[in-house]
Structures are given as C-alpha cells and as structure tokens.
Amino acid sequence: MARQERAVRTRRAVVEAAASVFAERGYAAATIAEILERAGVTKGALYFHFDSKEALARGVIEEQTTRDHRVPREPKLQEWVDTGMSLAHQIPRDVILQAGIRLSGDLQGRALFGSAWPAWIERSTALLAEARERGEVLPHVEPAQTAECFFGAWLGTQAFSEASSRWSDLSERVCVLYAHMLPAIATPAALVRLDTGPDRGARVVREAEAERARRAAPVTAEV
Amino acid sequence: MARQERAVRTRRAVVEAAASVFAERGYAAATIAEILERAGVTKGALYFHFDSKEALARGVIEEQTTRDHRVPREPKLQEWVDTGMSLAHQIPRDVILQAGIRLSGDLQGRALFGSAWPAWIERSTALLAEARERGEVLPHVEPAQTAECFFGAWLGTQAFSEASSRWSDLSERVCVLYAHMLPAIATPAALVRLDTGPDRGARVVREAEAERARRAAPVTAEV
Numbered sequence: 126m127a128r129q130e131r132a133v134r135t136r137r138a139v140v141e142a143a144a145s146v147f148a149e150r151g152y153a154a155a156t157i158a159e160i161l162e163r164a165g166v167t168k169g170a171l172y173f174h175f176d177s178k179e180a181l182a183r184g185v186i187e188e189q190t191t192r193d194h195r196v197p198r199e200p201k202l203q204e205w206v207d208t209g210m211s212l213a214h215q216i217p218r219d220v221i222l223q224a225g226i227r228l229s230g231d232l233q234g235r236a237l238f239g240s241a242w243p244a245w246i247e248r249s250t251a252l253l254a255e256a257r258e259r260g261e262v263l264p265h266v267e268p269a270q271t272a273e274c275f276f277g278a279w280l281g282t283q284a285f286s287e288a289s290s291r292w293s294d295l296s297e298r299v300c301v302l303y304a305h306m307l308p309a310i311a312t313p314a315a316l317v318r319l320d321t322g323p324d325r326g327a328r329v330v331r332e333a334e335a336e337r338a339r340r341a342a343p344v345t346a347e348v
Numbered sequence: 349m350a351r352q353e354r355a356v357r358t359r360r361a362v363v364e365a366a367a368s369v370f371a372e373r374g375y376a377a378a379t380i381a382e383i384l385e386r387a388g389v390t391k392g393a394l395y396f397h398f399d400s401k402e403a404l405a406r407g408v409i410e411e412q413t414t415r416d417h418r419v420p421r422e423p424k425l426q427e428w429v430d431t432g433m434s435l436a437h438q439i440p441r442d443v444i445l446q447a448g449i450r451l452s453g454d455l456q457g458r459a460l461f462g463s464a465w466p467a468w469i470e471r472s473t474a475l476l477a478e479a480r481e482r483g484e485v486l487p488h489v490e491p492a493q494t495a496e497c498f499f500g501a502w503l504g505t506q507a508f509s510e511a512s513s514r515w516s517d518l519s520e521r522v523c524v525l526y527a528h529m530l531p532a533i534a535t536p537a538a539l540v541r542l543d544t545g546p547d548r549g550a551r552v553v554r555e556a557e558a559e560r561a562r563r564a565a566p567v568t569a570e571v
Contacts, residue, residue, distance in 0.1 A: 277521065281506070
C-alpha cells in the first residue's frame with residue numbers, strides 16, 4: 126500500500142472510531158484512550174492526524190456535509206426534499222452523522238469545535254433560493270427564514286425519533302414533516318410534482334451510489 | 349404561617365432550586381448538595397418531600413404541564429396555537445420549563461424519571477381532535493400524527509433558539525413555525541381567524557394571569 130493511501134485509511138479509521146465514541150458518550154465523556162482502542166491505530170498515528178480531542182470533534186463535524194448524496198433535480202424543490210430525506214435514511218446507518226448530530230447540539234462543546242448546523246442551513250437556503258428563481262415556491266417564502274425554520278423542525282423530528290425508536294422511524298417522520306410544511310412553501314404546481322414517499326431517501330441514496338460506482342469504473346468506450 | 353402553608357413553600361423552593369440546577373448542569377452532573385444550597389432549606393426538609401435526586405427530577409417533570417396558561421377559545425385551533433405560543437413566551441422566563449426540557453430530552457435519565465413529552469402530545473392531540481370535530485382542520489389531518497409531528501418540530505425550534513439566542517428569539521421562531529405548518533392543518537376558513545402574531549404568547553399569559561387574579565380576589569358582589 127502506498128504511504129499516502131495508508132495515511133488516508135488511518136485517518137478514516139480514526140474519524141470513525143472518534144465518531145462512534147462521541148455518538149455514544151458525548152464530547153465531554155469521550156476519551157482519546159477509547160478512541161485509540163476502537164481505531165486500532167498507534168497513538169503516534171492518531172496524533173499525526175489530530176492533535177487533540179477538540180481536533181477530532183472538528184474532524185467529525187467537517188465530515189457531515191460530505192455525507193450528503195447530491196443528485197441534481199428538477200424541480201429544485203425535489204433536491205431540497207431529497208437532502209432531508211436521504212439524511213433521514215442514512216442517520217440510523219451512519220455513526221458519523223449520529224456523532225455530528227450529538228456534537229453539533231452540544232452547547233458547551235460547540236464553542237470549541239463548531240457545529241454542522243450553519244453548513245446545512247446554508248445548503249438548504251441556496252436550494253430554496255434556486256427554487257424561488259424557478260418559480261417553484263410561493264411568493265412570500267424567504268429562503269433563509271424557511272431554511273432555518275425547516276432545519277429546526279427537522280432537528281427536533283430527529284431527536285424525537287431517536288428517543289422513540291433509535292431513528293428506525295425517522296424516514297417516516299420526516300416524510301410526515303414535509304407533508305406538514307410543503308403546502309406553505311411550494312406552489313401548487315410544484316407540490317404535485319414532488320416525491321415525498323417515506324422510501325424516497327433510500328432511493329436517492331441508491332441512485333447516488335450507483336452513479337458514483339459508474340464514475341469510478343474504468344472507462345473503455347472513451348478515447 | 350400554618351404548618352401546611354410552610355410545607356407548600358418549602359416544596360416550592362426545593363422544586364425551583366432543583367430545576368435551576370438541572371437546567372444548568374443536566375441530571376447526571378446535578379448534586380443534592382447544590383440543590384440544598386440554592387433552596388436554602390435543611391436536608392431534612394428536602395428529604396421530607398423528595399427522597400432522591402430521581403424523585404426531584406420527577407417532581408420537576410410533573411410541574412411541566414401545570415405551567416400552561418389555558419384559556420378556552422374558539423376556534424379550538426386557536427387554543428392549540430396558544431399552547432405553543434404561550435410556552436414559547438414563558439421558556440426564557442421560567443427555569444422549571446427550562447429544566448423540564450433538558451430532563452425530558454435526557455435519553456439516559458428519562459428511563460429513571462420519565463419525560464413531559466407524552467403529556468404535551470396528549471394535550472395537543474386532544475385539542476386537535478376537538479378542532480376536527482368542529483370542522484376547523486383539513487379532512488386528511490390525523491390528530492395524533494399531527495400532534496407528534498408538530499411536537500417534534502416545536503422541540504427542535506426550541507433547541508435551535510436556545511443555541512442561537514438563549515431563547516430570546518423563541519416566540520418569533522415559533523410564530524414562523526406555525527406559519528409554515530398551519531396551511532397543512534387548518535381549513536382556509538379557520539386559518540384566517542387565527543392569531544399567530546409573535547406577541548400572541550405574551551398576550552395569552554397576561555390574560556390568563558389577570559383571570560387568575562380576578563378569581564383569587566375576594567368576591568363581594570355575590571351572595
């Protein structure tokens with residue numbers, strides 16, 4: 126294995142181990158000793174990538190928005206819906222997202238290592254602004270306000286689902302949330318075109334993964 | 349002071365002190381020693397009312413739904429809106445509600461001392477069911493589902509507001525949340541009759557307090 130590839134794998138193992146410890150215990154109770162044990166790497170290897178617990182938390186937060194399966198869509202509002210639905214599908218399966226939720230909501234800790242909230246709200250605002258330019262949203266909708274409102278609602282839906290089913294009903298609950306908010310956001314013409322079924326997230330993730338695999342496969346037909 | 353009145357005051361002081369410690373530190377980090385110190389009562393007095401930290405947390409949780417300023421309304425949907433708006437107004441001012449939020453959302457702790465969530469959802473479901481009987485809600489609305497959906501959204505809005513402004517923008521944010529959800533819940537005829545202004549919560553609380561004061565005042569006109 127090339128040295129660089131090994132470094133990438135080590136970093137990955139450390140971020141995943143850190144995420145699993147943060148997700149389980151929260152930032153304050155997490156220890157580097159436990160992260161080391163779960164990662165199965167040497168202390169030197171961990172400190173090569175992250176020089177403190179704080180840096181590990183920052184590393185996990187930075188990973189958050191890279192977990193998003195973006196597939197460009199028309200209407201743009203479908204892409205906005207897809208972000209929330211694919212995240213809902215992934216959270217029960219992805220410890221990095223679980224850790225990001227816990228860390229981002231840690232009001233003491235976030236002063237040290239930041240929060241993924243602003244990045245999600247920014248992405249959501251941008252998609253709603255594009256949707257507005259295309260006439261897909263109702264005239265009174267202000268993208269930044271709606272993005273923050275939806276984000277707060279999504280966050281609480283996620284917390285409620287964690288408490289009631291360890292996220293196993295999250296896709297269902299997020300689908301109900303969209304049904305309760307979209308009539309105040311989408312024009313009737315855009316609304317009827319939107320797919321907000323509870324399995325939407327799973328389908329978007331599958332599609333994005335197939336697309337990624339297609340791109341990674343060796344190209345033979347091109348010169 | 350009569351013995352019973354003194355006992356009520358002591359209990360009140362203990363619950364308030366416990367709430368302030370739980371709200372600040374969370375359940376796990378709270379100590380009875382600190383609660384005693386803040387309450388300014390003897391250990392014996394505290395243990396007369398609550399025999400453990402768990403019992404104190406349970407006492408704070410039980411207080412939650414008694415903080416609600418209920419004023420019967422027509423349309424019933426206004427009463428439903430008023431519950432969420434008056435809570436939003438009170439949270440920045442009421443440490444017992446702040447503690448209830450923190451305790452109810454403590455996924456480890458709630459196994460010991462319970463959560464106020466089910467009581468709020470039950471109240472919300474009952475109001476939505478009454479509103480449905482009166483034809484104020486759209487035909488597809490299922491009270492229990494809408495109550496849970498709104499509760500999750502309200503919870504996240506509250507968490508977002510705590511993080512961004514220590515709840516000082518909560519009334520504003522809850523007002524935006526209602527604006528984004530009511531069009532999927534209320535019939536157009538009921539919707540136009542609803543008051544969802546950001547100062548609605550403050551007005552409801554004032555009105556309920558005036559009503560309570562009126563009832564507590566000595567009655568002279570009656571025989």
